[in-house]
Amino acid sequence: RAANGVSAAAQRAIIGNGVAKHVEKSSEKKPPKTTGIEINSARRRTVIQASTSELLRGLGQFIAQNSHISAFEPAHLVMWLRTVDRALLLQGWQDVAFINPANLVFVFLIIREVIPDEESIHTVDDLHAWVLTCLYISYSYMGNEISYPLKPFLIELDRDKFWERCVTIVTNHSEDMLRLNSSSAFFTEVFSELKTYSTDY
Template identity: 50%
Template sequence: MGTVLSISPATKKAMDADDGTKGDKSLKRPSMFVSLSWKKLVASSAKKKVTPNPNPPCALQVAQRNSENLRKTLQSEERKPRAPIPVPVPTVPTQSDNRKQPQAQAVHKQVGSPSAVSPRRIVIQASTGELLRCLGDFVCRRCYKLKELNSGEVILWFRNIDRTLLLQGWQDQGFITPANVVFVYLLCEDTLSESLASPAELQGAFQTCLYLAYSYMGNEISYPLKPFMTEANKDVFWDTSLSVIERLSGKMLQLNADPHFFTEIFQELKSQRDSSEANLDR
């Protein structure tokens, strides 16, 4: 007959426990597999994100690309046509507007006219020798009673004083220049009169004018009296000097400060040249 197996309750519980354990293991295996598969997937995706570029661009390549892009931009800007710079054009009022027309003409005279911007200049030229001859002719014409007087003698008075001052060391350079001759003429034209009776008296008055001219226009601080003073005007030298200063102090200052006044005196002196001697020079 068949064999009858008897199972105790403890054995049965142990068997049930083993079966349960096997069942739990069989149920947990799929979850472990899924967990491992998910970890691999995450790790592989992370590797793809973190993996660097095997051939990264170097700094030189970046600089070359930047310079090339800048060059292309500049070339494109140069090819573009440049807009012309707007220049304001003054508007001229129409003739129908009678109120604005005179005002526009006045502005044109003040701004556009060259004569309004700078005064007209008169250019005059003369050498020192020519002006000295003009001065001598003036003195001879003014003192016409002195028949034996000539312009060369007057010029000699002037040159002798200038040479004496140079030789004695009172001045380093000659005083006779066109501007200084004009200054001497200004003094002589006011001081010398036709009432002078002798050449010596005329020479004394003329050399007094020279002393004032040297003192005012000369390069030195002071000059000696002896070359300028003669026996004929020894007693009246200072009286004549003070009288000339009192009368002509304003004109002497104006001659140096006002170019128009200087030009006027210059032209006046140049017109004193004797016409007959001028023709002989030609």
């Protein structure tokens, strides 16, 4: 467990930045699929419709359009996310699938802020590692469970690099992560942007 010191430090940084989710677990599980999200306000009620497959397609298209990795295809993104979600279900780490429209909006928020300007991404494997790091933070913040194993999110042997990416993302973007859950207007904005990529190609 040579990486324990690093992972503990990273975890403390995540907690210190307000991104670790509350330890208390809700007695009610999230539904496995969400096809519509309602946003209520005192003046109006907005209903946003989107399917999981539609938003996965949009997320893949966003990366394809905003990454210089020519070998990347949108189908790669779908496979990466589905593989992790399926592994956690089969291994008993979660009772319901994490990949649903609401959670994909959160994943998109992080990827949107990180991937286009990340200078260390030179290959599909580099991109894969960054996407899975974004996904891990999304699980940690939005998932039903208190914690998740690292293995499904790792494609490299060096765990220090993984935790360094986590700390970088949380340090720079925790404010927007919190805002997504507290502001219905901001959520609508991000949701709508993601949805445009599912048809704009």
